[in-house]
Amino acid sequence: VNLTVQQLLEEFVGRWTRDEPLAVDELLVRAGPQADELAGLIDRFLERAPRREPTPEALAYVRALDDPPMLRARQALGLKLDDLTTALVSRLGLGDWALPKVRRYYQQLELGQLDAGGVTASVWDALSGLLGRDARRLAEFEPAAPTAEAMFRVASADYDMPLAEYAAAAKAEPELDEVDRLFTGG
Amino acid sequence: MRDARDAEDSRLLENGEIDLLLAGWVETIDARCVAKMRGPVGHDVAQAVCERLWKELKAGKHRTGRWPFRVIVYQVIGYVCAGWYEKGWGEGELIEIDGAADDTFTGDVELQLTLEAFVATLPPEDGKVARLWLLERLEIDEISERLNKLPNAIYQARSRINPRLREWLES
Numbered sequence: 415v416n417l418t419v420q421q422l423l424e425e426f427v428g429r430w431t432r433d434e435p436l437a438v439d440e441l442l443v444r445a446g447p448q449a450d451e452l453a454g455l456i457d458r459f460l461e462r463a464p465r466r467e468p469t470p471e472a473l474a475y476v477r478a479l480d481d482p483p484m485l486r487a488r489q490a491l492g493l494k495l496d497d498l499t500t501a502l503v504s505r506l507g508l509g510d511w512a513l514p515k516v517r518r519y520y521q522q523l524e525l526g527q528l529d530a531g532g533v534t535a536s537v538w539d540a541l542s543g544l545l546g547r548d549a550r551r552l553a554e555f556e557p558a559a560p561t562a563e564a565m566f567r568v569a570s571a572d573y574d575m576p577l578a579e580y581a582a583a584a585k586a587e588p589e590l591d592e593v594d595r596l597f598t599g600g
Numbered sequence: 601m602r603d604a605r606d607a608e609d610s611r612l613l614e615n616g617e618i619d620l621l622l623a624g625w626v627e628t629i630d631a632r633c634v635a636k637m638r639g640p641v642g643h644d645v646a647q648a649v650c651e652r653l654w655k656e657l658k659a660g661k662h663r664t665g666r667w668p669f670r671v672i673v674y675q676v677i678g679y680v681c682a683g684w685y686e687k688g689w690g691e692g693e694l695i696e697i698d699g700a701a702d703d704t705f706t707g708d709v710e711l712q713l714t715l716e717a718f719v720a721t722l723p724p725e726d727g728k729v730a731r732l733w734l735l736e737r738l739e740i741d742e743i744s745e746r747l748n749k750l751p752n753a754i755y756q757a758r759s760r761i762n763p764r765l766r767e768w769l770e771s
């Protein structure tokens with residue numbers, strides 16, 4: 415159906431007056447080559463219209479703004495961490511053996527504890543596909559600095575460990591596997 | 601001109617109910633960003649706008665009430681949308697619109713252009729319908745009952761109002 419800009423604008427205003435979801439992206443798709451014209455009208459309408467009453471969802475969204483964006487994006491889709499991990503492993507073409515490690519790396523990334531600079535493009539692509547958002551941008555989250563002063567231990571196990579044992583322990587570290595390379599080798 | 605919601609925004613700001621204040625704008629921010637960015641990337645932009653506003657509200661900015669909160673929202677939307685694809689754009693530049701005294705500030709936000717102003721441009725009978733429809737958001741049967749007119753008369757009024765609305769938006 416070839417709808418005119420006028421018809422789509424009226425549909426938009428109708429949604430707005432009835433407190434229905436505005437779904438502007440869907441209207442723009444339907445406008446086809448007239449999307450620019452419709453977008454301008456919608457933008458100007460919203461600029462001039464009073465805001466609507468806040469929904470409980472909007473309030474919950476604002477209250478979660480202090481959470482990391484990637485966590486919010488996953489929660490907004492109702493995806494559990496395990497679900498996302500399974501899907502991510504599949505998209506990356508890895509086997510079930512990789513699930514625990516991918517889960518750990520993903521969670522670190524989500525919480526801003528993993529250097530996003532080390533994450534490879536294939537992981538970003540896979541995550542963007544799963545979250546429906548630009549995952550690299552979502553990861554540009556800086557966790558809040560700790561408010562309390564740092565505590566220093568008088569002694570530590572590392573300090574007490576003889577150098578030879580330290581070297582042996584280092585040697586025992588497993589070599590980097592494919593998952594490590596995907597999340598830290600970028 | 602301050603519109604119907606400006607007073608409520610000011611009240612929420614004064615009471616420190618900044619979560620409710622911003623929640624009232626989330627939908628508008630999202631829809632405007634999608635329109636401005638011409639597609640779903642607008643959702644990401646909207647998130648950046650909300651994060652920026654939330655950070656500023658928590659830091660106690662915009663408490664002076666010098667400008668209606670919608671003006672601040674629209675400034676941030678314009679700023680983030682314009683900078684989204686610029687290399688190196690980020691958190692560096694903060695918006696200080698209610699900092700230094702500048703009585704001429706309105707940026708690209710025209711304070712006078714509200715739906716109330718549009719309603720005032722209409723002939724009296726259509727203006728009554730438009731007010732109930734666009735400002736009070738009543739359905740056709742409710743408007744018809746309120747104005748004691750047949751629903752068909754309300755349909756006809758709306759069919760006259762719609763093109764006028766578009767003209768006004770394009771003006």
